[in-house]
Amino acid sequence: MNTRTIPVSRGSRRRGLIVAAIALVVIVILAFAVQQSLAAASAAVSQQTTTSDASAPPPPDLTGSVIAPSDADGVIRDGDQPTVFDTDRVAIGNLDPALLDALQRAANDAAGDGLEFRVNSGWRSAALQERMLQDAITQYGSEAEAARWVATPQTSAHVSGKAVDLGPLPTLDWLAQHGSEYGLCQTYANESWHYELRPDAVTDGCPEQYADPTEDPRMQP
Numbered sequence: 443m444n445t446r447t448i449p450v451s452r453g454s455r456r457r458g459l460i461v462a463a464i465a466l467v468v469i470v471i472l473a474f475a476v477q478q479s480l481a482a483a484s485a486a487v488s489q490q491t492t493t494s495d496a497s498a499p500p501p502p503d504l505t506g507s508v509i510a511p512s513d514a515d516g517v518i519r520d521g522d523q524p525t526v527f528d529t530d531r532v533a534i535g536n537l538d539p540a541l542l543d544a545l546q547r548a549a550n551d552a553a554g555d556g557l558e559f560r561v562n563s564g565w566r567s568a569a570l571q572e573r574m575l576q577d578a579i580t581q582y583g584s585e586a587e588a589a590r591w592v593a594t595p596q597t598s599a600h601v602s603g604k605a606v607d608l609g610p611l612p613t614l615d616w617l618a619q620h621g622s623e624y625g626l627c628q629t630y631a632n633e634s635w636h637y638e639l640r641p642d643a644v645t646d647g648c649p650e651q652y653a654d655p656t657e658d659p660r661m662q663p
């Protein structure tokens with residue numbers, strides 16, 4: 443009996459080993475498949491978060507830039523917006539002195555209402571403007587559509603230091619009501635943040651806004 447039972451138990455042990463080996467292979471394959479699908483899912487998530495909102499103005503997104511503009515070009519990064527008093531930053535310090543004076547007087551008066559004048563974009567170098575224009579052409583697919591948002595280095599009032607993009611929203615509300623008292627006027631109906639100096643506005647009020655930069659005769663090449 444003993445001689446018969448031994449081969450049987452050896453055979454079942456071998457089968458057990460084969461089953462275990464197959465199970466191990468299946469586990470390895472499953473683990474690989476799960477890892478692959480997790481990688482695909484995380485790639486999809488990161489792609490989603492980098493998709494930009496087409497209704498917003500083109501942000502000065504300078505990642506992947508061929509010639510990366512620097513702080514010396516007037517670059518202002520998100521979360522690092524200076525006030526109109528931070529003249530050590532070239533984006534503020536290179537603004538037209540009359541515009542800067544009006545901005546600082548307005549900001550001092552608005553400070554009583556707990557408001558702060560933050561600058562999202564001020565003076566820009568021609569190189570930075572050109573980079574933004576090229577990015578806008580890529581983003582909007584044509585020079586004509588890009589021109590609705592971004593001027594050329596030759597026509598931009600930012601490059602000449604005569605325009606400033608302001609925030610946050612409560613400050614823009616305040617400026618819409620009181621800006622003209624300082625000669626500060628919104629230029630374009632589609633850019634509630636873009637202000638320029640119109641000295642006559644102090645007595646006459648601000649001129650009618652252009653719908654967008656393409657209606658501005660100064661923007662014509």
Ligand SMILES: [Zn+2]
Binds near residue numbers: 600607636637
């Ligand atoms: Zn602007």
